[in-house]
Amino acid sequence: MILEIAEFNIPTDRAADFESAMIELKTVIGSSPGYWGHTIQRSLETPERYVLLVRWTSLEAHEAGFRGSHAFQAWKARLGAHRDGAVVEHFATILEHEWAFSVSSLTN
Amino acid sequence: MILEIAEFNIPTDRAADFESAMIELKTVIGSSPGYWGHTIQRSLETPERYVLLVRWTSLEAHEAGFRGSHAFQAWKARLGAHRDGAVVEHFATILEHEWAFSVSSLTN
Numbered sequence: 001m002i003l004e005i006a007e008f009n010i011p012t013d014r015a016a017d018f019e020s021a022m023i024e025l026k027t028v029i030g031s032s033p034g035y036w037g038h039t040i041q042r043s044l045e046t047p048e049r050y051v052l053l054v055r056w057t058s059l060e061a062h063e064a065g066f067r068g069s070h071a072f073q074a075w076k077a078r079l080g081a082h083r084d085g086a087v088v089e090h091f092a093t094i095l096e097h098e099w100a101f102s103v104s105s106l107t108n
Numbered sequence: 109m110i111l112e113i114a115e116f117n118i119p120t121d122r123a124a125d126f127e128s129a130m131i132e133l134k135t136v137i138g139s140s141p142g143y144w145g146h147t148i149q150r151s152l153e154t155p156e157r158y159v160l161l162v163r164w165t166s167l168e169a170h171e172a173g174f175r176g177s178h179a180f181q182a183w184k185a186r187l188g189a190h191r192d193g194a195v196v197e198h199f200a201t202i203l204e205h206e207w208a209f210s211v212s213s214l215t216n
Contacts, residue, residue, distance in 0.1 A: 002152070019202055022202065023203055026203070026205050030205060030206070035206075036206065038204075038205055038206070038207065039205070039207045040202040040203045040204075041111050041200065041202060042200050042202055043199055044110070044167065044200060045197055045198065050202070051113065053161075059152065089151055089152075090152040090153065091150060091151055091152065092150050092152060093149055094127055094130065094148040094158070095130065095131055095134070095147065096147040097146055097147070098138070098144065098145035098146070099145040099146060099147045099163075
């Protein structure tokens with residue numbers, strides 16, 4: 001399993017539109033093969049900073065599968081200038097411990 | 109709930125000792141009040157980059173509770189120079205979707 005971390009810097013006057021676009025991502029990404037959940041988080045110390053974390057079964061599921069899809073291209077266009085300066089990185093798990101919680105209580 | 113993300117840059121010749129120290133963290137952090145799971149991840153694109161993600165019930169649980177504890181001070185000393193240049197940031201959840209998995213299959 002691979003963890004994708006994408007970092008965004010969003011001026012606060014664009015935060016509402018960015019968050020709307022990120023909420024729309026759920027529909028786009030949720031049915032992608034190899035997708036295994038995601039979360040969007042906003043920094044407490046630097047509110048302009050957001051991170052998107054996505055679990056994938058493999059790097060290929062993200063790079064070739066999702067990014068090669070028409071649905072992603074359409075969502076990328078929707079995201080528009082919010083993507084400027086975004087950084088995307090992939091990680092492999094060294095250790096996980098009690099890293100689970102109730103889905104139903106948190107899913108939007 | 110708060111997500112702590114700590115970033116580390118570890119020269120590859122120190123990776124084995126860093127990973128050992130991070131594995132030891134499990135015992136230290138696992139019993140801290142307000143702790144709700146963590147994972148350690150290593151970058152595929154830049155193997156020197158590691159991220160530690162920890163879920164806390166509140167910012168205070170991390171900042172005042174865990175960081176104020178004797179157990180953390182001892183582990184910090186164990187981590188030693190691996191901490192040089194580390195960055196710690198806290199995040200609030202905007203959205204989570206299917207962000208869960210089997211604990212038993214992944215816990216070390």
